[in-house]
Amino acid sequence: MNTLDLLLGMDEAKLKKPVKEVEIKRLSEITGQKTIFSIEAISPIKMEEIQDFAIDMKTKNINVGEMQILTVIEGIKDPNLKSKELMEKFQVYTPKDLIRKILLPGEILTLYNMIGELSGFDGGAVEEVKNS
Structure with missing residues (x-):
């Protein structure tokens, strides 16, 4: 079967974006949970x-830096960083300000890299086929 036939026969519902849950250890220490x-x-x-x-x-x-923060805002699905209540709690007006207030630079970078890996930027998403 060729690749076109494989794609034509694929169940489109299975094309969901990869999801992962991650713990922010510093925030866990602060909240006690x-x-x-x-x-x-x-x-x-x-x-x-x-x-x-x-x-x-x-x-x-x-x-x-801007690209990293925007990627993290879009890549984090829960908690909702666009939540009015969350922004009011931390006295900020934008999700970018919220990220900068609750996360450290290294945490932002780590989340950016993890979201990148889920998005196929891990180097292993596409592999060259060697002819034998």
Whole structure:
């Protein structure tokens, strides 16, 4: 069976984005309970939007910190970082400000990398086929 036939016969409902639960250990220590975030892969369209938002229009360079924060905001499904109540609790106005207030830079980077891995950026998502 060729690849086209395989794709045509595939159950589209199985094309769900990978999800993972992760513990933010520092927050668990602060709250006294396991603080679990649910993260998921980012779609190609959302990744393009994030990259567009992270481009500095003057220099045409990508602001890596901005890209990381936007990716984390989109990749974290629970808790809802766009929650009005959560932003009010921490006296911030945007999800970006909330991330910066509750997470450390290393935690943001680690979550960014984990979301990237779920999104296929782990280096093992595509493999070259060697002809024998």
